[in-house]
Amino acid sequence: MVGKIVNRLNSMNDFSKKIIIYSSFVALVLCTLGVGVIIYNAHTDSTFSLQNIGSSLVHASIVLFSQFTIGSLIIDFLSAVIHSDDD
Numbered sequence: 630m631v632g633k634i635v636n637r638l639n640s641m642n643d644f645s646k647k648i649i650i651y652s653s654f655v656a657l658v659l660c661t662l663g664v665g666v667i668i669y670n671a672h673t674d675s676t677f678s679l680q681n682i683g684s685s686l687v688h689a690s691i692v693l694f695s696q697f698t699i700g701s702l703i704i705d706f707l708s709a710v711i712h713s714d715d716d
Contacts, residue, residue, distance in 0.1 A: 642708055645701040652697030659690035 663686030670679040 656694035663687035
């Protein structure tokens, strides 16, 4: 089963692969930033709470990654359908 998934991901077009790669990098940066804000908030004694901002950044990174991944899979599927009609 894992082999089928790996083979399918390897057969994707280059544009979809680039979307997944760049979105995973941006999501990783946002998630790291959000975790950094949460850790900073935990170790400071300020009256201004940054907990909501940090958790919103982590949530946004997860949503961003999932939307771009699903979008790139849809683009790959539609590209395969369009190119199969040409044959």
